[in-house]
Amino acid sequence: MSPQQKALILLEKQGKFEVGSRSIPSPGPGQLLVKVQSAALNPVDYKIQELGIFVEQYPAVLGMDIAGIVQEVGPGVGNFSKGDNVLAHCEFSNDMAAFQQYTLTDASFTAKIPSHQSFDSAATVPLGLDTAVTGLYGEHFGAGITPPWSKIGGDNQSKEPIVIIGGSSSVGAYAIQLARLSGFYPIIATASPSNEKLVKSYGATHFFDRNLSGNQLKAAISKVTDSPIRIVYDAISLPETQHIGWELLAENGTLILTLPATVKEDEGKGRKAIPTYGAPHVPQNQELCRGSWAMVEHWLSEGTIQPNKFEILPNGLEGIIGGLERMKNGEVSGTKLVAHPQDTQ
Numbered sequence: 530m531s532p533q534q535k536a537l538i539l540l541e542k543q544g545k546f547e548v549g550s551r552s553i554p555s556p557g558p559g560q561l562l563v564k565v566q567s568a569a570l571n572p573v574d575y576k577i578q579e580l581g582i583f584v585e586q587y588p589a590v591l592g593m594d595i596a597g598i599v600q601e602v603g604p605g606v607g608n609f610s611k612g613d614n615v616l617a618h619c620e621f622s623n624d625m626a627a628f629q630q631y632t633l634t635d636a637s638f639t640a641k642i643p644s645h646q647s648f649d650s651a652a653t654v655p656l657g658l659d660t661a662v663t664g665l666y667g668e669h670f671g672a673g674i675t676p677p678w679s680k681i682g683g684d685n686q687s688k689e690p691i692v693i694i695g696g697s698s699s700v701g702a703y704a705i706q707l708a709r710l711s712g713f714y715p716i717i718a719t720a721s722p723s724n725e726k727l728v729k730s731y732g733a734t735h736f737f738d739r740n741l742s743g744n745q746l747k748a749a750i751s752k753v754t755d756s757p758i759r760i761v762y763d764a765i766s767l768p769e770t771q772h773i774g775w776e777l778l779a780e781n782g783t784l785i786l787t788l789p790a791t792v793k794e795d796e797g798k799g800r801k802a803i804p805t806y807g808a809p810h811v812p813q814n815q816e817l818c819r820g821s822w823a824m825v826e827h828w829l830s831e832g833t834i835q836p837n838k839f840e841i842l843p844n845g846l847e848g849i850i851g852g853l854e855r856m857k858n859g860e861v862s863g864t865k866l867v868a869h870p871q872d873t874q
């Protein structure tokens with residue numbers, strides 16, 4: 530029998546999670562086999578279980594974000610070695626998912642972890658950062674802003690304001706940090722007042738309570754800047770936040786969304802609402818995300834990108850079940866939940 534590992538398995542569409550056993554896969558060309566030390570939870574994980582979206586093959590292993598230790602290097606991979614500490618963006622595929630003890634990763638969307646960062650901290654990065662990247666810089670799934678790491682990019686957005694709705698969310702935190710890197714100013718973000726300090730630590734220059742109405746927020750922002758708001762990144766993208774974002778947006782502006790659009794694109798004003806898709810593996814994102822993943826080790830090492838705050842869940846893979854429930858109930862604020870698959874009983 531091939532070597533076995535423990536995995537959190539979603540038994541059937543919209544069914545129950547159960548800890549079980551499955552084979553440890555072998556890396557193919559361009560892949561790594563990684564021993565998963567930390568796996569972070571994302572809203573998509575409970576949405577797959579609740580709504581039956583994205584995944585077609587069951588039993589399924591879920592989870593998008595990992596950090597761990599390279600066990601085996603697949604053919605054609607030159608920049609990683611056995612024993613490297615890495616973070617990676619997983620896929621909707623059982624052999625490439627986070628909620629298990631070993632996973633395959635695509636070397637293009639894997640980066641080394643600088644020595645001062647923990648596995649837990651690094652695991653909070655992949656999906657949130659990629660979604661901020663594709664939303665801001667994607668030609669297909671985003672506003673098409675020139676990325677700051679490209680030669681002609683950088684300060685080209687300087688003195689342009691940006692509004693980020695949901696600055697304490699995982700995606701919002703990375704959107705703020707990339708907005709800072711792109712030279713936006715002011716960077717205006719909303720969240721609960723208890724998260725003001727956190728959101729400002731990411732680089733927001735101005736903070737407003739998420740409970741303000743669109744009109745109240747517009748009035749408050751008009752005291753901060755008289756420049757038109759051409760970019761709003763709505764990391765939350767519920768109908769009510771999209772409505773607020775739309776109210777703030779100037780003519781020809783872009784509302785970047787993390788969920789499908791509920792606002793109607795308007796006549797004459799040229800405003801766009803663009804749902805992003807933070808998967809680096811899809812053809813539309815590959816080139817862009819190869820560029821950002823080539824920066825990840827440097828960004829983490831220099832502190833240019835600060836990972837999310839995190840909380841460790843108890844009981845290894847089993848603990849993910851309760852963590853997803855808390856996320857679904859809106860009980861997690863400004864924090865990424867992280868599990869330790871190797872601690873599974």
Ligand SMILES: NC(=O)c1ccc[n+]([C@@H]2O[C@H](COP(=O)([O-])OP(=O)(O)OC[C@H]3O[C@@H](n4cnc5c(N)ncnc54)[C@H](OP(=O)(O)O)[C@@H]3O)[C@@H](O)[C@H]2O)c1
Nearest residue numbers: 572660695697698699700720721739787805806807862863
């Ligand atoms: N399209 C894609 O590829 C993609 C990728 C990743 C995520 N997503 C989606 O993007 C959304 C955010 O994901 P995430 O991982 O960033 O979520 P998260 O970190 O779990 O979000 C939790 C945060 O949401 C904030 N929040 C909730 N309602 C808010 C509101 N009305 N205004 C402002 N902030 C609000 C809370 O802020 P406070 O506690 O401060 O109130 C909390 O800190 C989810 O719907 C997710 O499914 C989409």
